Amino acid sequence: MKKLKICHLTSVHPRYDTRIFLKECSSLASAGFDVALIVADGLGDEVSKGVKILDTGTQKGLSRIKRMTQTVNSVYAKCLEIDADIYHFHDPELLRIGLKLKKLKKQVIYDVHEDVPRQILSKQWIPTHLRKSISFCFERYENHIAKKLSAVICATPFIRDRYLKINPNSIDINNYPILGEFDSSTPWCEKHDEVCYVGGITEVRGIKELVNSLSSTTAKLNLAGNFTSSLLEEEMFRHENWQKVNYHGIVSRKEVSLILAQSKIGIVTLHPIINYLDSLPIKMFEYMAAGIPIIASDFPYWHKVLEPYDCALFVDPYKPQEIAEAIDKLLDDNKTSEEMGKRAKLAANEYFSWIAEEKKLIQLYKELTNV
CATH class of the missing domain: 3.40.50.2000 (Glycogen Phosphorylase B;)
Structure with missing residues (x-):
């Protein structure tokens, strides 16, 4: 045939x-x-x-x-x-x-x-x-x-x-996500106090607030993706907190998996512009597939999607201090964070x-x- x-x-x-x-x-x-x-x-x-x-x-x-x-x-x-x-x-x-x-x-x-x-x-x-x-x-x-x-x-x-x-x-x-892409086998005790953001890097996706939040936490940021604006890129490179950023640039799928495997938290703090409020960013589910908890924008639709699995904290994406407090809350309680990551992984396997x-x-x- x-x-x-x-x-x-x-x-x-x-x-x-x-x-x-x-x-x-x-x-x-x-x-x-x-x-x-x-x-x-x-x-x-x-x-x-x-x-x-x-x-x-x-x-x-x-x-x-x-x-x-x-x-x-x-x-x-x-x-x-x-x-x-x-x-x-x-x-x-x-x-x-x-x-x-x-x-x-x-x-x-x-x-x-x-x-x-x-x-x-x-x-x-x-x-x-x-x-x-x-x-x-x-x-x-x-x-x-x-x-x-x-x-x-x-x-x-x-x-x-x-x-x-x-x-x-x-x-x-x-x-x-394709589940086989992500490895969640790294023992929690071997991970560093690092958070990650993987994806397009723009102002409305919250990069300024995320980098600003690093002033109030000891965590480092694993950042991967492409700056869509050279002016924004230059501004971030000059930021006083850039020394706390591990910038990986544009990475392969394998490298995405490695970055998620070494991080304890996935960040998705997009601004509440109209086309984001009801979106389902792939990075959110990739974090779940990698078995790490999420810090997400306080959107009603995202509450509806994630709350049943108790794997995320929600913040005002415009408030760096609130982002920093959520990061510290998860990093200060490894047991709770690891359990949230396990629930995220289970939800990804079964539903996402x-x-x-x-x-x-x-x-x-x-x-x-x-x-």
């Missing part, structure tokens, strides 16, 4: 993106589908984990407008070459070619990583007085196309509930792993292709 040909496409994300490549594409390839992934990074073609990665060329030096026109057009041309049975795209700027592919009688899936209309409301590069109107117009455009597509995959239940009103074939595929999400993804593909 001929393998069904699947094509994932992104004009923005890196080729080894955790959600796109490591989870979705790799899972589909393992399930027996013929999987290709179109990217635009200039690193060339290759095959990895059974996935054919096809490169349309680098975006370096391109303006945002050129990326949304020139790069997207290149991605579409590559799609036509592949002639897949199902196309699965991951960026809002690809909506227009998603509709084109659907008009060619293809099965087309839109993978919604973020609630973009709400995200637009907090975009610093968009003038404040224009954000509401741009958000409104984009939502109407997005809804118009999404309702015509074969399915919509959403990264959280909150986003899924929005899309169910538009396209009844909308499901959530949560970005939960990629295993269940993979099954949902494969089932959707089978329904779309009548396999």
